[in-house]
Amino acid sequence: MNETKLRDEIVGLAKSMFDRGLTFGSSGNISVRLDDGWLMTPTGSTMGTLDPARLSKLDINGRLISGDKPTKEAFLHTTMYERRPKANAVVHLHSTHSVALGCLHDVDPANVLPPLTAYFVMRIGTLPLIPYFAPGDLKLAEAVGEMASRHHAVLLANHGPVVAGKTLQDAVYATEELEETAKLFLALQNLRTRPLTSEQVADLHRRFPQNI
Ligand SMILES: [Zn+2]
DSSP: OOHHHHHHHHHHHHHHHHHTTSSOTTOOEEEEEETTEEEEOBTTOOGGGOOGGGSEEEETTSOEEESSOBOTTHHHHHHHHHHOTTOOEEEEOOOHHHHHHTTOSSOOTTOOSOOOSHHHHHHTOOOOEEOOOOTTOHHHHHHHHHHHTTOSEEEETTTEEEEEESSHHHHHHHHHHHHHHHHHHHHTTTSOOOOOOHHHHHHHHHHSOOOO
16 A cells, blocks of 8 residues: 555544544554554644644654654554564554553453453454553553564553554454453453353464464
8 A cells, every 4th residue: 555545544544433432632643654664643633633744754763754743652653563573553542441441450461351252352362461651651662562572462551552453454443343342341340251262262363363
């Protein structure tokens, strides 16, 4: 896909997520890998009204070469790309149910969500929880980097998900699947549930291997 189409795709998917309440205010950010660097949503921008011409374009060293200044959370994206060479897009949201999940006390930090549905297993799989760090703390980048070499999706405690995909559409769909599964998980609190068995999960991984 050429750069003009990618810019339009970022703007279109960002607006779609904003319109459906998956992101709000100036929260959330998106990036896409280019042959010669990255496109990223600018700092302080709202996903509902992005301008394709003003998206931040960074060179392969992360320097701004055109557009507005990139999101302050750019390091979440660059860390993910460093560790996942096959990733071509990264989405980070403060989506409500995923954030709620990252605020719960008794979750397994190695894998926050049970395998409730096949699509969650296929699009996300295992979801580790990254401990809380204040915005801008470089220890957050280190912690994400450690997990990102083994997982294409991570959940930042009390903050939100960071999800990589082979394409922007893949990354967006996976982020939405995570948000919907978090919503299901919260709806099922205190109810007896029947997640997929480990055999069913293994069967899905065989049928639909993740290669991000
Ligand atoms: Zn954030």
